[in-house]
Amino acid sequence: MDERPITFAEAINEALKQSMMKDPEVILLGENVTSSWRPTTKGLLEEFGRERVRDTPISETAFIGAGIGASILSMRPVVELMLVDFGLVAMDQILNQLAKTHYMSGGAVKTPLTIRASYGGGTSSGATHSESLYSLFAHMPGIKVVVPSNPFDAKGLLLSCIRNDDPEIFMEHRLLYDLKGHVPAEDYVLPLGEAKVVQEGDDVTVFTIGRMVHEAIQAAQELKDKVSVEVIDARTVVPLDEKALISSIEKTGRLVVVDEDYERCGFCAEVTAIAANKAFEYLKAPILRVASPNVPIPYNPTLEKRYLPNRDKIVSAIKSVARYA
Amino acid sequence: MDERPITFAEAINEALKQSMMKDPEVILLGENVTSSWRPTTKGLLEEFGRERVRDTPISETAFIGAGIGASILSMRPVVELMLVDFGLVAMDQILNQLAKTHYMSGGAVKTPLTIRASYGGGTSSGATHSESLYSLFAHMPGIKVVVPSNPFDAKGLLLSCIRNDDPEIFMEHRLLYDLKGHVPAEDYVLPLGEAKVVQEGDDVTVFTIGRMVHEAIQAAQELKDKVSVEVIDARTVVPLDEKALISSIEKTGRLVVVDEDYERCGFCAEVTAIAANKAFEYLKAPILRVASPNVPIPYNPTLEKRYLPNRDKIVSAIKSVARYA
Amino acid sequence: MVEGAKVKNEKLLEIYRTMVRIRTFEKATRELIKKGVIPTRMGFYTGQEAVAAGVCAVLKETDQIGSTHRPLGHLIAKGCDLKKLMSEICGKETGFNKGKAGPYHIFDPSVGALGANGIVGGSVPMVLGYALAHQLRGDGGVAVAFFGEGASNQGGVLESMNLASVWNLPLIFVCENSSPDVQTMLGHKINYPQISVDKISSRALGFGMPGDTYEGWDVMKVYRAAFEAVERARSGSGPTLLEFKVHQLTGNIEGSLEFFEDESMWDPIRRFRRELMFKGALNEEEDRWIRTSEELKVKEAVEYAIGSPEPNVEEALRGVFVEE
Amino acid sequence: MVEGAKVKNEKLLEIYRTMVRIRTFEKATRELIKKGVIPTRMGFYTGQEAVAAGVCAVLKETDQIGSTHRPLGHLIAKGCDLKKLMSEICGKETGFNKGKAGPYHIFDPSVGALGANGIVGGSVPMVLGYALAHQLRGDGGVAVAFFGEGASNQGGVLESMNLASVWNLPLIFVCENSSPDVQTMLGHKINYPQISVDKISSRALGFGMPGDTYEGWDVMKVYRAAFEAVERARSGSGPTLLEFKVHQLTGNIEGSLEFFEDESMWDPIRRFRRELMFKGALNEEEDRWIRTSEELKVKEAVEYAIGSPEPNVEEALRGVFVEE
């Protein structure tokens, strides 16, 4: 395979381009998707034309609805949300219509739509421009939730999303866009629902996703002489790779769940609940959550730093569970 | 105190009436709130007039927004959602604006709005007319989530919601409206964030909320000669009474969490996560969740019955954890 | 087609038959609800039949519609199989959607009946996508969004008008205004108006499309208006907003199941029947035959539904994803 | 007040001063962003000053406004304290909102500046509530909703127009159309139009209220239009939709921080200055004095902000609820 280091944004761009090349029914809708300074969609208008790459009005309900409808007629729309926070104006279309239609119809119709949304804190953008929110989508049955942490996964998972018959929300952390990594030039798909052990270890399992994977790796690095940490990148919230979670806990007996979304009723809670139910017998220590607190995101960068989950908080959580014999 | 058996709906009606009588700044907005066949709002128009009891267009975003704005100018609006499922068209107003404004403003403004919403399955009304969804609201920091299980709590908690300075969503299970119970005629408030032990027991804690409290009590009743079950009614999802949860687990060592909302990233997950973190040392058994599965709600009543959490499922969950020594 | 142009008698009778079919089917449905065979209440279409029948008479099977919480009229007019329809409402395995949808979420892609909807205005944005697919494929297809005057105040519906217009989509917005005289909601008087204009169709202007208001109890007016709008859409000239005033006959209002067939001068079926007879397109005997044969079909549908098996109970938990 | 009526020179100069203040403040803000003192990018108002200044000149401190992602103009025109404003943008404890809001969520209830907003159209439904409170209290107050032409396609904004109309609220919808010639979004050309009409104000008709379009670079036209609409609202005659065409000067576009003061013939400040001088209401010296004194105030605000302490870091986790 021909691999080159490219950025996360370029990997997404490549996935979009390759899927549009292969399948004329793939179309792209969103606000300013033709803008030349957006690296994920750059060049697509020039290559595929105005019909298939469309700038939309600021009408998230209408254009997500349009994507759903087109997907019901078996097109493969990719709809972009500038930021996931803006999706709140369109939750009926996403949660009532997109997520439920396949089930409600008894299988008579499918909604193979992919929503792409950037997300995440760390840029001092305030409470409505910094959220993660994937737990909201995960709470509703019927929509897959994909949160890649690196360029390789981003490309393979996005191609998977566009091609499979289910609806997904594909979340792109804005601080990852410039991250470089080796990515095959070829077209390839990665399965949804398979976690990846990014670092093996014996003492503590850190189960995480998205940008937090990098903070977790750093935390593990920092502790490498003291605690043997296994870091697992869940890659998708829905479906969740329970097997990877449980078999790691079987080995380590200790779990720290790390996530940038709000803590309450979030990814961390779900992962904890699975562990406390299905891996209870292996557990040697309380399960710790390192998530965004149940507080809106503050603007001031020092406050935001205090607020967000990060390496230091992960380190102290790991240390705290490592103490249990 | 003068107590009479009245229905859940009448208790709500009484709370609305008493708060409107006491405070001219309490107003009521919603679709068909003046309709004579709706027991929760019956008679209010006649008593308080058209200015304060207003039928709205089917524009949830606009009229919830209107409620938020009026609350910022220190009125005390109560806004009704016919069913919580319909709230998805207005999630930006609820989650971005209502929930976050107090924090974002650094305390400069308050949003003392109460949203009333009916919810719940069991009437064969299909996937968009039967949901619970309170975990969506609980996930977002800044809005209190109140889910009463009986007329007494309904009245006292609703009066509390209307009078306190924070925003709440007050959830009314549609199958509870006709439930009767003793309710003081006087005006009284119940604190938000205090769970109630509705049945004491030593072997297994069942922590639940809303209509499921009744299923849990029946389950405990059925098992009364075999397992000593403690049933706790959380009453509010936010704030959650962690102390009540933990001290019960300290006693029983076993936990079953029961809830009608979807399982993933829901109330059950959150309660489990708290227990697995803060009551880990007391736990003798895996924590079981009895919730709505991660599936939209089917229309057919037999399927819906199979689908919903109920006494039988609670009984077998209790039995299963009771087995652990 | 212009006002006054001739429509073949055959077509007229087909439309009449559709209206009778809807009425008959709904009557049977009401009875099954009263008997407890159908486990829920639902919105009815009685009194509005001319709209669904008139509009859908112009559509092809390869065109799509999005419907509402009063879906039976739209679905039947679009050609849905009565047996599978009744089975679905009865929650049976043989229903269009295995009994999982129920009246508010029926989908029958085989005839383009893409969705009743439990959310007021919820189907409208999706109809944009049906139209978009036709536009991109260049297949000349169109899509119709049905919604009520109440729904016309939902943000998603208003946004959709703008999007349809700027993308020049082959789409017809059909607003059935059930508050033609006094503004009501779900049959109840309301203490503030919900609509700020006399004619919903006046909103068309603000979204750059043509729009007008018609008497929805006169099926020929409906048919002609729809014909023009559909032609316009098919020829690539973009969307139209049609408003049809309708009277929901008693029995459509929330909470009520009663239905008085002869209640109203606004009954579109009585009116059309009189017209057809007047112009000699229909006589008493033919009319009886149409009614009887529709009753028979509906009876068969009812029997089919009642005789159909319940879905396998485990079906409750299956089918969330295509790829599970 | 009718077109052509006299406005006192004093008032004119006050409006001019407000416009200069906004421009000066934003210039300082751009510099602080470049220097990294302000930790984020934000939307600027340069070129639109006439709208905020003209509209807010008609309002009282007890009236409210809802603003957008280009809030500085609206907030300053409504009378916000410059020191607290700059402190907030710098994330300082002395900011209006303890540095927790940042530019997109500033609230200053003391002058009725109730909310910048990070969600396009997000503030508009809340403005309904400000107007509703005035209506219920009968205090003659009004509320103004500022939003862009892009926001005019958000469902919540459109719904709000209907609700304001059916409730006859004392509210003025102020749409600043920054695509006066070619439709753009965030300064970028778009490949499909986003608005289906030439004039956003033509939507007023569909919501039963008056509406018209004005040149937003001419502050006197803004003032007069706003005066009439506010009078109408105060007297209980209901809402109005005002559309003002504006040119966002370079530097407002996404991603860019550059700003060329003399770039455009559409600059409302240059234009107004010329007018004032022409009619003898302002001379060079007075102008210099106004500019200098505004620069001084802004400089003080910058110094105050820079000198202010960071909020206590634990403030990050406090203040979610009033009753915790």
Ligand SMILES: Cc1ncc(C[n+]2csc(CCOP(=O)(O)OP(=O)(O)O)c2C)c(N)n1
């Ligand atoms: C978003 C949403 N809000 C409220 C409801 C409850 N509801 C169902 S039908 C209805 C009235 C709809 O009025 P209209 O659109 O005029 O249709 P009609 O019932 O008159 O046919 C309401 C309020 C809903 N289903 N969805």
Ligand SMILES: Cc1ncc(C[n+]2csc(CCOP(=O)(O)OP(=O)(O)O)c2C)c(N)n1
């Ligand atoms: C709901 C929502 N969608 C998208 C955005 C991203 N966004 C911020 S400003 C903007 C353009 C707004 O255009 P307009 O309303 O005309 O205001 P202008 O920027 O021209 O002043 C967009 C798309 C957002 N903040 N909120």
Ligand SMILES: [Mg+2]
């Ligand atoms: Mg209606």
Ligand SMILES: [Mg+2]
């Ligand atoms: Mg603009």
